[in-house]
Amino acid sequence: MNVRRRLTTAAVALTLPVLTAGLSGCGFDAPTDQRYNPTVGVNAQDGDVDALNVLIVSATPGSGTLVATFANNNQDEGDGLSGITGRGVQVELGDQVDIPAGGVLTVDDGSATVTGDRVESGNFVPLTITFDNAEAVTLQAPVVPHSGPYEDVPVS
Template sequence: MQMPHRRGTALVSLALILAPVLSSCGFDHATDRDYTPGVGANHRSGEVDVLGGVIVTAEGGEGVLIAGLSNNSTQDEVTLDEVLGDEPGFTVEGLEPVVLPPKGFANLAKSETPIIISGDFAPGDFVEVTFSFSNGEQATVNIPSRLNCGDYADVPGVPAGDPTCTVESPESH
């Protein structure tokens, strides 16, 4: 009668060993990946990360470029020198050099002078924007254009919008 007891012990032992393996989700968990909630576009492959990039506009054709710039260098200061676009008629006004100390961060939404982007775009469109830095790197990002409402109702450089509005994404139609 010792046989059933050994079999039961063996099954329980096997279950205890396999439980962590079978209950895990594998590798590359979603919680291990970078995630920035919001509509903005990110570029993380250079020494300077461009985070949450959005063009906030009242009607389209002109808006304010906002983004966070994060210098990943522990040694070198980096400056945002230029913002370029790929579309005909794309212009930039109000860009002053943005200095990022080592491990520094700058929020373009809180800049003293808003960066005004003009071109052929409407709310919901994506605009290809290239950020050029003093270290020679460039970051090209497809940045969404959003209406000046909800979270973007009070962006300096754009007329104040409705803080209670919600905008459906084009994908939800």
């Protein structure tokens, strides 16, 4: 065997473990393939209407404002936000309840108010969100203080 062939064989033998170690991290369950929610609010994306970044902004214990975005995955039919209920809380919706086909409804103008003992910064409030057509969504909405990124949210 000549010197060039020996050097080539040695180079391949040395780099092969490095190449296979680099490829061993690849797979179908990699963290980059998982859903990631960089926001404080919670998401529910299992139905025809996605509830995105749902949270409650509270300036005083016992009352707050619901903030959420509802995305209609149905491209042909609009839907509507028919109600929000929760154990130990009352939720009053504003006039904006229509979710256009393939569109979104953002509730962040102070029109959806939440009152009850659980509405206090640091708590989670169990909410069930119902729609005219889509299936209901149940989630645990965090209560955040009326400060920092949420200081511009109108609160009751």
